Amino acid sequence: MLEQIDLSTVNWARAQFALTAMYHWLFVPLTLGLTFLCAFFETIYVKTGKEEWKELTKFWMKLFGINFAIGVATGIILEFEFGTNWANYSWMVGDIFGAPLAIEGIVAFFLEATFFAVMFFGWNRVSKGFHLLSTWMVAIGSNLSALWILVANGWMQFPTGMAFNPDTARFEMKNFFEVVLSPYAISKFTHATTSGFALSSFFVIAVASYYLARQRHVLMAKRSIAVASVFGLVASLMLAFTGDEAAYVDAQHQPMKLAAMEGLWDGSYNAPVVAFGIVNGMKEPGDFQDPFVVEFKVPGLLSLLANRQSGSFVPGINDLVFGNKEQGIMGVTEMIERGKLAVKYLDEYKKAKKQGDMSAASSALAQFNKYKDFLGYGHLNTPKEAVPPVSITFYSFHIMAAVGTAMIAIFILFLFHSIRGTLERATWLYPIGIIFFVLAFMAGEAGWVVAEVGRQPWAIQGLLPVSVARTDIAPVNVKLTFFMFLVTFTLLLIAEIRIMLKQIQLGPKEVK
Amino acid sequence: MFGNLDLETLQKLWWLLASVVGSLFLFLTFVQGGQTLIWQLGKTEREKSLIINSIGRKWELTFTTLVLFGGALFAAFPKFYATSFGGAYWVWIAILFTFIVQAVSFEYRKKPGNLFGPLVYEAFLFINGAVGILLIGTAVGTFFTGSNFVLNEYNLVSWTNPLRGLEAANNIFNISLGLFLVFNARVLGALYLLNNIDFTGMDNFKKRTRNAVLANFIAALPFLLVVLIGLLTMDGYGVDPATGTIFIVPFKYLKNLIEMPMVLVILLAGLGLVIFSVYIAWFQNKDHGIWFGGLGTVLVGLAVFFTAGYNNTAFYPSKADIQSSLTIFNASSSHYTLTAMTYVALIIPVVLAYIAYVWKQMDSKKLRAEELEGPEAQENY
Structure with missing residues (x-):
């Protein structure tokens, strides 16, 4: 079918996909969760009418915006990379795989793009209620986009609802609902989004802990932790539950991955x-x-x-x-x-x-x-x-599972002190909050390594190996773009972190 | 409901939908046009800030529309997606790069600690507006002039030119289309700014913006002329619907316009509206030209895409192997997928409605300099 298989093109294309996906996942989980946290904060503001909650909301929104921009920048490349580096894949499964990507654009991206402008620049241009609605729309939009891309990913892990057409030499969709409601689609969506919620909660807790340690913005920090620890605890419990489900579907449909994980x-x-x-x-x-x-x-x-x-x-x-x-x-x-x-x-x-x-x-x-x-x-x-590479899969899985389990306890601790009103005395807890923010990132990335490395050599589980899915192109092209992306994303990441730290240092506006 | 439609109708419907999205994108490139005007029109920090904050509230819509254009083509015409993105590799990578740097530039430009300083982010915006649009235009040009690829019996693509798509720039028609789109985006950008900014007390700034409308329109004309003459005189790629065989047809695109008079009307109406928008902006000192220019651009875009894809035409022709050329019939998804996607497309009017509503809410009051600086300053870029 493909006579001249050039493995180095495949490997550079894989490396590039890993690079762009892992960079993208540095920003996406924060978007997924922080947007809900902003929506919670703003809801409290609208309910109570207290200006402090408004400033608190605006502060977290500002950090959300900085992160969101780079998430968009790394995201566009992922969509088009299916075409540029995986052209055969795009033809052979485009009949099924293209649909969720298009739906993502129609139902999710426009919600985000439209209401994002209101959320940031609409404070004095629209009513309070409409502003709140916009913030919720951004939250729903970003999570809907996660839904559709994870439906697409779930289908790669567990191809269903389709058949091979020998005349066109491609796989064609036979049942849309089987694709959308496959156990993998549901498991990927619930597990990935809840991991984003947990990570974002740690982000808020980490920044707020920093303020508490410095005794700055104390009231704002305590309020932020109160909301984030509740959200984080619920999310981390869901995360454990959905993680169990993810392992179960792996055992049923990707037993090789499960064997490598363990x-x-x-x-x-x-x-x-x-x-x-x-x-x-x-x-x-x-x-x-x-x-x-x-x-x-x-x-x-x-x-x-x-x-x-x-x-x-x-x-x-x-x-x-x-x-x-x-x-x-x-x-x-x-x-x-x-x-x-x-x-x-x-x-x-x-x-x-x-x-x-x-x-x-x-x-x-x-x-x-x-x-x-x-x-x-x-x-x-x-x-x-x-x-698949057993060591990478094994270690990634175990790091993810260990951090994920420990998260629950940390959220409980923060919530406990929050309820008791003893957060200011629990200074030993602050560094733990900050460390767990970093660990949560590692766990999230490790999770994707398990999901993607653990199913190698398949682009589509059991149907299409990566060596066939690739574009017919000389390796030097893919190698060059790999380094272009590496340099660009790294520089933008450094810029993002610096801007973020500066804004955290500046802190929220204090209401007199 | 849609399941009863035959495959050909669905293919035509999806070419229509993709054309609409692509044409809306061309209208929304007023953002990119505006980005190339930042240095030229913004002589002071305040003026620059006004330009950036005005178009900065819409950049994501343009970006999203481009992403959806890609997504819709992937879902409806996956063979095009595979052939063009995998084949014309470097053109698309270059285009994507300009959009990667755009995505952070509005947000990071003024923020402390941004590593490069505001000038670099402004340069990113300029590159996106100029190079990005130029390359997109060049890529659309290949819908008529053809590309260098061969598909094997499994429909897998091999590109036969080592420049991987960049060779399209070596064609006067493609480049002219690209440059026309760049200058048209600048016309739209200036028109949008005229309508969106409150220029009270900044008469010179407003005059510069108004001048830019005319100047860029004049700059666009020679390229438009080359494109129109090229389109009306060049040989094109026809397809026999019965056998799927592709063959060269002399004056194919002229014939398409004659055989589809509606498309000709759309094209002329579009061009007329763009001219009208410049006329009212320049000669009548009106501020709302963007709406006519925008609608005109959408219509011109539709006419271009219709001419490329309808009337038994190969919309992505191959110069290397004419039978590898893509038509809306041989490049499309299956009947099932197109049907399912058509149901999904029912939501598009709802999407357009909320975009229009929010747009109105946000832009009913013009952007004032006081919102960006001083004691009543709001969140801004």
């Missing part, structure tokens, strides 16, 4: 969760090396989390690569064989059709249909290629 090489009944471990990075499928240098296991927990059934069987990487007859698991080796047949018969079908030999075409098509579910595997050459 470093599980050999499947077993009563499979353990590795609470802490150092991975043996040299281990390969089929060898007899120990998967871990050190590990602490909680027996049986993985079976429970993955299948919601204690003692159940969870397949490991080796089961998935080599197959496990007893468990009814077909190995990658066999899938590749079938996939190669699918590729071959598709090619024959195309040739016969071109030559006008309809009987040959229909018999090739019949053969192709037998193997079409394995088409993606036909582009892999060795079973090893189907295994």
Whole structure:
């Protein structure tokens, strides 16, 4: 299908996607959550009519705006990168994948873009009520945009509601609702947005803690923490719940990812969760090396989390690569064989059709249909290629899970002192708030690493490997744009952080 | 409801919708036009501030419309998205870059600690307004002059020119279209500022802005002429709807205008409205020319896109392999996807309605210098 596969183009394109996505995710979670926090703050202002709440709202809005601008800058590149670096992907799945992106523009981006101007510049131009409505619209708009892009991402993880059309050589949508309501779409959306809410709550808590430590803007800081710790606690509980759901859908549809997340090489009944471990990075499928240098296991927990059934069987990487007859698991080796047949018969079908030999075409098509579910595997050459980088996936998952769990306790602490009115005395808590803001960033990025690295080599799980999805372009082009983006985004990030710190230093306007 | 429409109708409908979004984008490039006028019209910090804050409240609409144009083309004509973005790589990367730097510039320009200082952010805005629009125009020019690509039997693209799209700049028609759009955006920018800013006590500033309308219109004329003459005389790429075969048709675009008289009317009406907007701004000292200029630009845009895509025309022709050329028939999404997207498109009037409402709310009072500086200053860029 693709004769001259140039791996270095693929790898630069992957690196570029990772770069732009990770930069984008530095700003998006803050947008997702801070906009709701601004909406809460402004609602309190409108309800109470107190000017302090208005100034408090305006202060957080200013920080929101600084972050929002760079989020937009990094976001546009992601949408168009599907075209520039992944042209074959864009054609082969554009019939399904394009729709959520277009819907995102229609229903979400315009809400944000339109009401953003009111939120910032409309204080004296529209009524109080309409201003509040605008702030809520920005919050809803940004989260709706997350919904649609995560529907698109969810579909890449779990392609559903579509069929392959051999005449056009692409996948075509058959059921819109299956795409939108797939368990992955829901799980991605709820998990990613709640992580944004938690991170934003830590942002507010971190800045407010800084003020408390300096004994500046004390009332404003305490009020901000009160709202943020409630929002953060609710979000972090939801985050744990949706995280459990995410692992469950992975177990059902992306067992290889789950196995990599837990470093599980050999499947077993009563499979353990590795609470802490150092991975043996040299281990390969089929060898007899120990998967871990050190590990602490909680027996049986993985079976429970993955299948919601204690003692159940969870397949490991080796089961998935080599197959496990007893468990009814077909190995990658066999899938590749079938996939190669699918590729071959598709090619024959195309040739016969071109030559006008309809009987040959229909018999090739019949053969192709037998193997079409394995088409993606036909582009892999060795079973090893189907295994994602285990160490990166394992560590990322464990960092994310550990920070995510600890978050709940930290929010409880802040909320506790907030309710008791003892925040000013709990000085030991301030640095923890600030550290957790940084940790929450790491956890969020790690989460995306799990989601995306953990499903390599697939652009579309099981159907389209990245090596086929790429653009036919010399690697030097992609390499060059990689460094262009790296330099640009890094400089803009430095500018953003400096502006942000300056504004935090200046602080909100004090109401006399 | 829409499921009963045949594929061809849906393809035509989606070309219409994409054309509307693209044409609205051209109207909204008054923001980019305004960005290129900051240094020229803003002689004092106050004047600069007024320009930036006036167009700065609309930049996101323009940006979003461009993103939606991309998204709509992806959803409705994915083969175009794959072929053009993956093929004409460097043109699109260059365009995107100018929009990346634009996105932060309004917000960061005046903020302390912004690393580069205000001048650099103003330069970013200028680059976006000038180079960004020029390249977009050049890319649209290839809808008529063609590009260098081959699609294989799996519809996967190979670009046959190592410049990856930048070679389009080496064509007088493409470049003229780009430059026409740049100067038209500047006309619109000046018209928008005239209408949006309260120039009380700043007569010279207002005069400069008014002069800019005429000057940029005159500057746009030769390029418009080249584009029109080119369009009416060049050979084009026709498609046989029965077989899908693409072939060269002499005077294809002239024929399109004659065979689709409505499009000709739209084109002439659009050009007339743009001229009218300049006339009332310059000769009658009126401030509301933007509405005529804007509507005129939308109509011209529609006429251009209709001429490129309708009447059995290949809208993204290939010079390297004519049968690889894209038409609205061979580049579109499936019947199912187009139907689903048509249901989604029902929400577009609602979107347009709230944009119009908010626009009116925000712009009913003109922007005053006092809002930007002094004791009653509000949040601003």
